[in-house]
Amino acid sequence: MAAQKKRTITDIILHCTATPEGKAVTVASIKAGHLARGFKDIGYHYIIDLDGTIHKGRDESIIGAHCTGFNAHSIGISYIGGVDKNGNPKDTRTEAQKxxxxxxVKELLGKxxxxxxxxxRDYSPDLNGNGTVEPCEWIKACPCFEVKTWLTTVGIKQ
Structure with missing residues (x-):
């Protein structure tokens, strides 16, 4: 058996499951949904449950299926939630999830x-070419919070 080539990771991409605030969703149901869409496995490398439990998805050595065009060199993390009871984008992360x-993220940045x-959403195309992906250009609102601002609040410098 040939040794597996180590992936070069340049991006850590944050997602939400786009499920209603407070609704418990299992990793098994996420995986089943991804398999039904033709994925080989769950698309994310990590899933963060409502209570803050971190579940492993795909192994980090395996390319994910979470952000088209950026999977080869990224790790995908999704939190359960991301929309309000009406299906509108909302940062629904619990304190435990945050x-x-x-x-x-700090652990992965160490690795x-x-x-x-x-x-x-930050991987959406810059349609007007001004160097900034603006809300009107987002393909989707995921992860439903401003990652750049959040990183500052938790002391992570980029």
Whole structure:
């Protein structure tokens, strides 16, 4: 058996499951949804539950399926939630999810120094070419919070 080539990780991409605030969603149900869409496995490398539990998805050595065009060199993290009861984008992270996300991102930055942390929406195309991906250009609102601002609040410099 040939040794697996180590992936070069340049990005840590934050996502939400786009499920209603407070609704418990299992990793198994996320995986089933991804398999139904033709994925080989769950698309994310990590999922953060409502209570802050961090679940492993795909192994970090395996390319994810979470952000088209950026999967080869990224780690995908998703938190359960991201929309209000009417399906509108909302930062629904619990305090436990916020704390777990900060711990996980810091740990991953220790393993992958220099990686950039961004939200899924930040990978939308800059349609007007002004150098900034603005809300009107987002393909989706995921992860439903401003990652750049959040990084500052948890003491992570980019």
């Amino acid at each position: 704390a777990a996300m900060a711990r996980l 992958y120094p220099g990686a950039k942390v961004k939200g899924h």
